[in-house]
Amino acid sequence: MGSVAIRRPDPAIRLLSAGAGLVHSAVLLDSGLEHYRGSFRNPAMLLPLATSTVNIAIDGTRLVTGCSTPDSSLRVAGQGGAVAVGLIGMGFHLFNIGKRPSGFGWGNLFHAAPLGAPAALVLAGALGAAADRAHASIISDGRAVGALCAAGIVGTAAEAALLHFRGAFQNPAMWLPVAVPPIAAAALAANAVVRRAQPTTAALLIVTAALGFAGAAFHAYGVSRRMGGWRNWRQNILAGPPLPAPAAFTGLAVAGLGALILIGRVRG
Structure with a gap:
């Protein structure tokens, strides 16, 4: 009797899926809190919640099964919708800043x-699409995905630098997401250029992923320090440091590990 070949789930695809899902989850929770604080006065403020929810389901299915969802139209609509809504959201936010006094x-x-x-919503949609293309063997070496993850990590670090500067870096740990992730991003970009996966880069990405979890814990502690602490969570969770934001580091670093696996296969 002939044996039937079973295709094992690809760890690179699973890492890309997990990374995209984590970033979508961060966007869902962060946008949910921020837009709730804004009373959803613009109906468009519901769009990032809807697109993130759809893509979490898509990425979760791919993560668990190692395969893309059968309905390609749903994938295209979800991932394309995430990119489109993210770009529109950036336009809304730029307009919101520009119309204020002092611009x-x-x-x-x-x-x-x-x-x-x-x-982040744009990045998450693009990472989900990259996972699907990797599953279909349309992309194989991960260089573009690695560059995308590196750019996303740098952008997330820049946002952390802005908000931690607002907080006067009162806790020395606030320097960590500003200092470590850009180094990991530079290493990942360099690996993409030379087409070689270095163990040091993987270690830096793992540290960056861990910083996401640590950052959420620090933000939870920041909420507890406000008047009333967690007993007054309805107010403090909106006014304190954003709990979901650090998860973006974890998601992008995990996706970066998936890209690193693909980069390493070029010389396999």
Whole structure:
């Protein structure tokens, strides 16, 4: 009797799927809190919640099964919708900052609509699409995906630098997401250029992923320090440091590990 070949789930695809799902989850929770604080006064504020939810299901299915969802139209609509909504959201947020007195001054960059969340939605949609293309063997070496993850990590670090500068870096740990992830991003970009996966880069990405979890814990501690602490969570969770934001580091670093696996296969 002939044996039937069973295709084992690809770890690179699973890592890309997990990374995209984590970034979508961060966007869902962060946008949900921020837009709830804004009373959803613009109906378009519901769109990132809807697109993130759809893509979490798509990425979760691919993560568990190692395969893309059978309905290609759903995948294209979900991932394309995420990119489109993210770009539109960036436009809305830019308009929101620009129309305020002093325009793009420091005060408005600190306190007006953040640019990072819509950009993260664009990245998450693109990472989900990359996972599907890797599963279909349309992409194989991961260089473009690695560059995308590196750019996303740098952008997330820049947002952390802006908000931690607003907090006067009062805790020395606030320097970590500003210092470590850009180094990991530079290493990942360099690996993409030379087409070689280095163990040091993987270690830096793992540290960056861990910083996402640590950042969420620090933000939870920041909420607890506000008047009333977690007993007054309805107010403090909106006014304190954003709990879901650090998860973007974890998601992008995990996706970066998936890209690193694909890069390493070029010389396999």
